[in-house]
Amino acid sequence: MEIRIQVPNVAGESERIQKPAGSSFPDSGSSQSPARAFLQSRRSSAFADRIFSAVILLCALCIFAIVALILYELVSGSRLSIDKFGVAFFFRSAWDPVNGDYGAFPFIYGTLVSSILALIIAVPLAVGVAVFLTEMCPGFLRAPLAFVTELLAAIPSVVYGLWAIFVLVPLLRDSVNPFLIRVLGWSGLFVEPNYGVGMFAGGVILAIMILPIVSSLTREVISAVPQAQREAALALGATRWEMIRMGVLRNARIGIVGAIILGLGRALGETMAVTMVIGNRPEISRSLLDLGYSMASVIANEFSEASDNLYLSALIEIGLALFIVTIVVNALARVLVWAVTRGAPVRGA
Amino acid sequence: MGVGIEVSELNAWYGSNHTLQNINLRIPANHATALIGPSGCGKSTFVRCLNRMHETNPVGRVTGSVLIGQLDIYTQASPVEIRRRVGMVFQRPNPFPTMSIYDNVASGLRLNGYRNRVVLDEVVQRSLEQAALWEEVKDDLKKKSGASLSGGQQQRLCIARALAVDPEVMLMDEPASALDPVSTAKIEDLIFQLKSQYTIVIVTHNMQQAARVAENTGFFLNGRLVEFDATHKIFTNPRDKRTEDYITGRFG
Amino acid sequence: MAARELRAPRRLRSSNRIRRMLANHLATTAAVASTILVMAPLVAIFFYLLYKGASSLNLAFFTRPPAPVGETGGGMGNAILGSAILLGIASALGVPIGIAAGIYVAEFGRGGRLANTIRFTADVLNGVPSIVMGVSVYALIVLPQKHFSAFSGGVALGIMMIPTITRTTEEMLLMVPLSVREAALGLGVPRWRSVLSITLRTASPGVITGCMLAFARVAGETAPLLFTAFGNQFWSTSINQPIAALPLQIFVYATSPYDDWHRLAWAGSLVLILLIVVSVGLVRYVAGRGVLRGAS
Numbered sequence: 102m103e104i105r106i107q108v109p110n111v112a113g114e115s116e117r118i119q120k121p122a123g124s125s126f127p128d129s130g131s132s133q134s135p136a137r138a139f140l141q142s143r144r145s146s147a148f149a150d151r152i153f154s155a156v157i158l159l160c161a162l163c164i165f166a167i168v169a170l171i172l173y174e175l176v177s178g179s180r181l182s183i184d185k186f187g188v189a190f191f192f193r194s195a196w197d198p199v200n201g202d203y204g205a206f207p208f209i210y211g212t213l214v215s216s217i218l219a220l221i222i223a224v225p226l227a228v229g230v231a232v233f234l235t236e237m238c239p240g241f242l243r244a245p246l247a248f249v250t251e252l253l254a255a256i257p258s259v260v261y262g263l264w265a266i267f268v269l270v271p272l273l274r275d276s277v278n279p280f281l282i283r284v285l286g287w288s289g290l291f292v293e294p295n296y297g298v299g300m301f302a303g304g305v306i307l308a309i310m311i312l313p314i315v316s317s318l319t320r321e322v323i324s325a326v327p328q329a330q331r332e333a334a335l336a337l338g339a340t341r342w343e344m345i346r347m348g349v350l351r352n353a354r355i356g357i358v359g360a361i362i363l364g365l366g367r368a369l370g371e372t373m374a375v376t377m378v379i380g381n382r383p384e385i386s387r388s389l390l391d392l393g394y395s396m397a398s399v400i401a402n403e404f405s406e407a408s409d410n411l412y413l414s415a416l417i418e419i420g421l422a423l424f425i426v427t428i429v430v431n432a433l434a435r436v437l438v439w440a441v442t443r444g445a446p447v448r449g450a
Numbered sequence: 451m452g453v454g455i456e457v458s459e460l461n462a463w464y465g466s467n468h469t470l471q472n473i474n475l476r477i478p479a480n481h482a483t484a485l486i487g488p489s490g491c492g493k494s495t496f497v498r499c500l501n502r503m504h505e506t507n508p509v510g511r512v513t514g515s516v517l518i519g520q521l522d523i524y525t526q527a528s529p530v531e532i533r534r535r536v537g538m539v540f541q542r543p544n545p546f547p548t549m550s551i552y553d554n555v556a557s558g559l560r561l562n563g564y565r566n567r568v569v570l571d572e573v574v575q576r577s578l579e580q581a582a583l584w585e586e587v588k589d590d591l592k593k594k595s596g597a598s599l600s601g602g603q604q605q606r607l608c609i610a611r612a613l614a615v616d617p618e619v620m621l622m623d624e625p626a627s628a629l630d631p632v633s634t635a636k637i638e639d640l641i642f643q644l645k646s647q648y649t650i651v652i653v654t655h656n657m658q659q660a661a662r663v664a665e666n667t668g669f670f671l672n673g674r675l676v677e678f679d680a681t682h683k684i685f686t687n688p689r690d691k692r693t694e695d696y697i698t699g700r701f702g
Numbered sequence: 703m704a705a706r707e708l709r710a711p712r713r714l715r716s717s718n719r720i721r722r723m724l725a726n727h728l729a730t731t732a733a734v735a736s737t738i739l740v741m742a743p744l745v746a747i748f749f750y751l752l753y754k755g756a757s758s759l760n761l762a763f764f765t766r767p768p769a770p771v772g773e774t775g776g777g778m779g780n781a782i783l784g785s786a787i788l789l790g791i792a793s794a795l796g797v798p799i800g801i802a803a804g805i806y807v808a809e810f811g812r813g814g815r816l817a818n819t820i821r822f823t824a825d826v827l828n829g830v831p832s833i834v835m836g837v838s839v840y841a842l843i844v845l846p847q848k849h850f851s852a853f854s855g856g857v858a859l860g861i862m863m864i865p866t867i868t869r870t871t872e873e874m875l876l877m878v879p880l881s882v883r884e885a886a887l888g889l890g891v892p893r894w895r896s897v898l899s900i901t902l903r904t905a906s907p908g909v910i911t912g913c914m915l916a917f918a919r920v921a922g923e924t925a926p927l928l929f930t931a932f933g934n935q936f937w938s939t940s941i942n943q944p945i946a947a948l949p950l951q952i953f954v955y956a957t958s959p960y961d962d963w964h965r966l967a968w969a970g971s972l973v974l975i976l977l978i979v980v981s982v983g984l985v986r987y988v989a990g991r992g993v994l995r996g997a998s
Contacts, residue, residue: 136573137616139564145528146892153894154810160802161811164823164868167861171830174841229736237733246737253744255978257922259949260971263956264747267964309743316740340722342729370831372925373953397833397925404837405929420837424830431829506887534890544881548904558889561899608885615889
C-alpha cells in the first residue's frame with residue numbers, strides 16, 4: 102500500500118506553528134540504549150515485505166492456475182473424441198472399444214438416475230435430521246449427534262463401497278428388492294432380474310453418502326433464520342410443527358434448495374462406492390434394479406485399460422463433462438446458500 | 451531521552467472525509483502533552499499520523515510534514531522504522547493473546563530479530579518495572595499468557611511492551627478510557643513518572659486527566675487545532691472562545 | 703341465532719385442533735425417525751468394521767506386503783507406508799499453498815475483487831470430483847513422464863487439500879481482532895513478520911484444524927490415485943515408482959473374489975477409519991477448547 106505524501110515547504114512557516122510559551126525544544130537524545138541502538142541499526146523491511154507479499158500472491162494465484170490447468174488438460178485430452186463425435190457424443194448409446202465407437206449417454210443416464218434417486222431418499226431424511234437437531238433435540242444430545250453426522254461425512258468412499266458390497270447389497274437383494282418388486286412392480290421401475298447390485302443400490306449408497314453434507318448445510322441455514330421469526334409464529338399460537346413449517350422452513354427454503362443442489366454436486370461426482378455397487382454395464386434399462394453405469398465409474402474402471410488414444414479421449418471427454426456439470430451445480434448451490442446465510446460465517450463444507 | 455515533534459501543515463483524510471485540516475504544532479521533548487476535544491474532532495487521527503498508523507487504513511491519506519527530532523517521518527524513513535522509534539499505546543489493551551507476559555514485552559525486539567537473551571531479560575525487567583507491573587507478575591513471567599491479566603494490568607503490560615523498544619516518543623490514545631478508576635490512577639501515575647524520560651502525547655476525553663498529567667494541552671475541534679498552550683493556561687485562561695466553551699462544559 | 707353462529711366455528715376449531723396436534727406429533731415422530739435412520743448406517747458400518755476388521759488385525763497386517771494370490775496371510779504394510787509417503791507429498795504441497803492463499807484472501811486482498819474471486823475459485827476447486835482430479839493429474843504428469851508415480855499421486859491429493867485449508871485459514875485469520883494486528887504494527891514489526899508471528903500464530907489452532915480436516919479427507923481418497931499412484935504389490939519408497947496406498951488396496955481387495963483378501967480389506971478399512979476418527983476427534987477437541995482462547 103503506497104501512500105503519496107505531499108511535502109509542503111516548511112521554511113518560513115514557523116510563524117504559524119503553535120508553540121507553548123517557554124518550552125524548550127532539544128534535539129535528539131544523545132544517550133542511546135542498546136535496544137534503541139539495535140533497532141535503529143535495522144534497515145527498513147520494505148524489501149522483505151515486498152518479497153513476502155509477492156510469494157503470498159503467487160500462492161493465491163496458484164488456485165486459479167490449478168483450475169485453469171485442469172480445464173486445459175481435460176479439453177486438450179478430449180480433442181480427439183470431440184472432433185470425431187461432436188455434440189452427438191452425449192446422446193449416443195454405443196460403447197464399443199473394439200470398433201472405436203463411443204457415446205456417453207448410458208453413463209450420463211446412470212449418473213443422473215442414481216443421483217436423483219439419492220436425492221429422493223436423502224433429502225427428506227436430511228431435512229428431518231436438521232430440524233430435529235436445531236429445533237427439537239435436547240441439549241445434551243445435540244453435540245454427540247452433530248459429531249456422528251460429521252463422522253459420517255468423514256468415512257472414505259471406498260469404505261462405504263466395501264460395506265455396501267458385503268452388507269447393503271445382500272440386504273437389498275434378499276429383503277428390500279423383493280418387497281419393492283411386489284409392491285411397485287406394476288410401475289416397471291422395480292422388476293426382475295434382481296441382482297442386488299445395480300442402479301438402485303448405487304442410489305441408496307449415494308443417499309447415505311450425501312446425507313451428512315445436506316443435513317449439516319440445512320442445519321446451518323435453519324440456524325440462520327432469525328429467532329424473531331420463530332417467536333412470531335409461536336406468539337400466534339402455532340404448534341411447534343407449524344412454527345417450524347411457517348417460521349423456519351419457509352424462510353430457509355432457498356438455502357435448503359442450495360444444500361440439496363450441493364448434495365447433488367457431490368452425488369454426481371462420487372466415484373468409488375458407486376463403482377463398487379452399480380453393476381458397471383453400459384446399458385439403459387427401465388428397471389432400477391437392473392445393472393447400470395455412471396460417468397465417474399466408467400472412468401475409474403476403464404481409464405487405465407484404455408488401449409488406444411480415441412478410447413482414452415472419449416473417457417477424458419466424459420471427465421470434462423463431469424467437471425463442467427459439477428462446477429455449474431456447485432456454483433449455483435453456493436450462491437443459494439450464501440443468499441440465506443449471508444453475514445453468518447460460512448463453515449467449511 | 452525523548453525528542454521533540456514538529457508538525458506543519460498536516461492534513462489527513464478518511465476517504466473523502468477531511469479529518470485533519472492544516473495542523474501546525476510543536477510538541478516539546480520530555481514532557482507530557484495532552485490532546486483534548488469532543489469525540490470525532492480528529493485527536494486520535496492526529497496521534498495516528500505521528501507514527502504513520504493512519505495510513506494502515508486503506509482509505510487513510512496524509513499530507514504535510516512531521517519532524518520527530520530532526521527526522522521527517524514522511525519522507526526520510528519507512529513506516530516500520532518510524533514505529534520502532536515512536537511507541538504507541540491503544541485505547542483498548544491489546545496484548546498478544548498467544549504470548550506469555552515475557553514474550554509480550556520482548557516482542558518488539560524479538561520480532562525485529564533481536565536474540566541476545568541476557569539483554570532481553572534485562573530489558574523485560576526494566577520495562578515491567580517502569581510500567582509498575584514487575585512486582586505483580588515477576589513470578590509467572592513465562593507461565594501466564596498476557597491475556598490472563600486484568601484489564602488494568604494488560605494496559606500496563608502494553609505500556610511495558612512499548613517501553614521495551616526504548617522509543618523516543620510515546621503516543622497514548624485514550625489509554626485509560628476502558629479501565630476502572632483505580633487502574634486509571636495507576637496509568638496516570640505512570641505517565642507522570644515516564645514523562646521525564648520520554649516525550650509523551652496523550653489523547654484523552656477526560657479534561658481532569660489532561661490537567662493532572664500534562665504540561666501542555668491542545669484543543670481539537672472539527673479537525674482543527676483550535677488552541678495549544680500550557681495546560682494551566684488552557685484550563686484557566688483560554689484565548690479562544692470555543693476552548694472556553696468546551697472546558698466549561700457549555701459546548702455540545 | 704348468535705349461539706348457532708358461534709357454535710360452528712367452535713366445532714371447526716376443535717376438529718382443527720386435533721388435526722394440528724396430530725400434524726405436530728407426526729412431524730416430531732418423522733424428525734426423530736429420520737434422525738435414527740441416518741444414525742443407523744453409521745453405527746452399522748462402524749460396528750461391522752470393528753467386528754470384521756479387528757479379527758483380521760495382527761502384526762503381519764502392519765509389517766508384511768500382500769501375499770501372492772492363492773497364499774494366505776500377508777498384510778498391508780507397504781500400503782500403509784505408501785499412504786504415508788503420498789500424504790507427506792500432498793501435505794508438503796497443499797499446506798503451504800493453502801495457508802498462503804488463505805493469508806492473501808484474509809490479509810492482503812481483503813474484500814477486494816481478486817480475493818473474492820480466489821475464494822470462489824477455491825470453492826469451485828473443492829467441488830471438482832476426485833476422479834476428474836485423477837484424470838487431470840494423469841494428463842499433466844503421468845502422460846509426459848510415461849509412468850505412474852508416487853509423486854503424481856501426491857500432487858493429486860495435495861491439490862485436493864488446498865481449498866479446504868485456504869477457506870479455514872481465511873476464516874480463522876478474520877477472527878483475529880484488528881487491535882492485535884495494530885499492536886504489532888505499532889511496535890514497528892515488519893508486515894511479513896507481523897502476519898506470520900502474530901496474526902497467523904494467534905489463529906494457529908484453527909488453521910491446524912483446517913489442515914487436519916483436509917488431511918483426513920484426502921487420506922481416504924481412492925479415485926485420484928487410480929491412475930496416478932496406481933498401486934504396487936511390493937515395498938516401494940521411490941517417488942518415481944508406482945506406490946501402494948491403503949484406500950487403493952482396499953478397493954482392489956474388496957472387488958476381488960478371495961475371502962482372505964476381503965478380510966484384509968476390512969482390516970484396512972478399520973485402520974483407515976481409526977486414523978480419520980482420531981484426527982476428526984482431535985480437531986473437535988482443539989476447536990472445542992476455543993479457537994482463539996484469550997483473544998478479546
